[in-house]
Amino acid sequence: MPVKLDDIDRQIIDLLQENGRMPNNELAKRIGLTTTPTLERVKRLEREGVIKGYTAWIDRPSVNKGLTVFCNIKLSVHQLGKMEEFSKHIHGVPEILACYNTTGEYDYLLHVVVKDTNEYEHFLRTKLTQIPGVERIYTGIVLSVIKEQSKIMVTDNGDFNEE
Amino acid sequence: MPVKLDDIDRQIIDLLQENGRMPNNELAKRIGLTTTPTLERVKRLEREGVIKGYTAWIDRPSVNKGLTVFCNIKLSVHQLGKMEEFSKHIHGVPEILACYNTTGEYDYLLHVVVKDTNEYEHFLRTKLTQIPGVERIYTGIVLSVIKEQSKIMVTDNGDFNEE
DNA sequence: TAATTTAAAGAATATAATCCTGATATAAAA
DNA sequence: TTTTATATCAGGATTATATTCTTTAAATTA
Numbered sequence: 001m002p003v004k005l006d007d008i009d010r011q012i013i014d015l016l017q018e019n020g021r022m023p024n025n026e027l028a029k030r031i032g033l034t035t036t037p038t039l040e041r042v043k044r045l046e047r048e049g050v051i052k053g054y055t056a057w058i059d060r061p062s063v064n065k066g067l068t069v070f071c072n073i074k075l076s077v078h079q080l081g082k083m084e085e086f087s088k089h090i091h092g093v094p095e096i097l098a099c100y101n102t103t104g105e106y107d108y109l110l111h112v113v114v115k116d117t118n119e120y121e122h123f124l125r126t127k128l129t130q131i132p133g134v135e136r137i138y139t140g141i142v143l144s145v146i147k148e149q150s151k152i153m154v155t156d157n158g159d160f161n162e163e
Numbered sequence: 164m165p166v167k168l169d170d171i172d173r174q175i176i177d178l179l180q181e182n183g184r185m186p187n188n189e190l191a192k193r194i195g196l197t198t199t200p201t202l203e204r205v206k207r208l209e210r211e212g213v214i215k216g217y218t219a220w221i222d223r224p225s226v227n228k229g230l231t232v233f234c235n236i237k238l239s240v241h242q243l244g245k246m247e248e249f250s251k252h253i254h255g256v257p258e259i260l261a262c263y264n265t266t267g268e269y270d271y272l273l274h275v276v277v278k279d280t281n282e283y284e285h286f287l288r289t290k291l292t293q294i295p296g297v298e299r300i301y302t303g304i305v306l307s308v309i310k311e312q313s314k315i316m317v318t319d320n321g322d323f324n325e326e
Numbered sequence: 327t328a329a330t331t332t333a334a335a336g337a338a339t340a341t342a343a344t345c346c347t348g349a350t351a352t353a354a355a356a
Numbered sequence: 357t358t359t360t361a362t363a364t365c366a367g368g369a370t371t372a373t374a375t376t377c378t379t380t381a382a383a384t385t386a
Contacts (some may be wrong), residue, residue, distance in 0.1 A: 013226065019216065023341090025343085033364095039344075049222050049225060050222055054217075054219055055220055056183060056220055058213065059312070062211070063213065064165050070265065102305040104303045106302075109305075140272065143263075146262035147260075147267055152226065154221075196335090
């Protein structure tokens with residue numbers, strides 16, 4: 001799955017994570033190439049699936065989605081076999097930004113974004129508790145966001161040396 | 164903090180979340196306006212801080228960051244007063260994508276992205292446990308990603324009616 | 327109704343993306 | 357070492373897109 005990337009590719013990935021709309025000519029200037037090879041590299045990264053897309057980063061309070069909640073979910077034992085059905089339900093709920101199958105006491109971690117506690121209560125009652133197999137829900141309300149970035153650091157080769 | 168948005172603004176936000184690089188003329192076509200007012204609206208949304216930026220969405224396994232971990236952190240009581248110092252440390256660690264101050268048994272939830280468990284162990288030993296005040300760490304490894312999106316649903320007015 | 331504001335259209339200009347051709351470098355094979 | 361193939365890049369021409377300016381229409385207010 002890892003793709004061969006050289007230092008220029010990593011620079012491109014870095015810059016496009018900082019500004020996904022950076023014009024190709026500026027990108028070219030920054031990495032020290034002309035526009036043609038720069039564009040070719042970007043297109044290749046898109047083609048190979050390294051760059052999966054571009055998105056606008058929205059201020060959540062401005063659009064009335066200022067409350068973030070992380071829910072830990074435990075499924076009932078007899079439901080654990082049919083996870084596909086659970087997944088299908090999750091995908092249909094826009095308030096759930098992310099859902100991870102995790103190790104530990106609970107089975108799933110849900111990243112939920114809503115307007116306020118009222119809307120969260122409504123979400124719990126009409127959406128989450130309606131999903132079959134959900135046995136226990138542990139709600140962790142986000143009081144404040146210390147850090148939240150989408151940018152991931154692309155290191156030189158990905159091969160990591162433990163000293 | 165919520166900004167007045169009409170239906171066209173919401174369409175723009177929706178489309179630019181789907182494709183942050185959508186050309187203005189296509190955006191205009193989709194929302195049924197000409198390029199001029201469309202561009203004006205986008206610029207206004209950027210100016211008002213509703214659109215905070217644009218970013219390329221990177222495939223993490225492709226860049227050797229295929230392991231996601233959520234860490235719950237408990238700070239020692241005497242450290243809880245000086246959270247600014249904790250924040251400063253968090254901001255300097257690129258593996259930590261997000262850090263939330265949460266309710267519940269633990270104080271913070273950390274969203275961590277690394278290459279593998281080896282690199283995570285190194286991260287724990289050389290980064291996380293070095294932050295002063297960290298008393299307890301509960302590690303939740305992500306076994307699989309059911310859903311992961313950045314797009315948030317922008318509803319009509321943000322005023323929510325509990326039935 | 328008249329004045330004022332707001333939003334949008336259309337045309338003209340500026341800027342950027344894309345395509346084409348050719349040059350250079352790197353690596354493998356004779 | 358020479359030849360061949362393959363990658364990558366540069367520069368210019370073309371096309372597409374963004375941006376600005378001016379005008380028009382609609383909505384709001386006095």
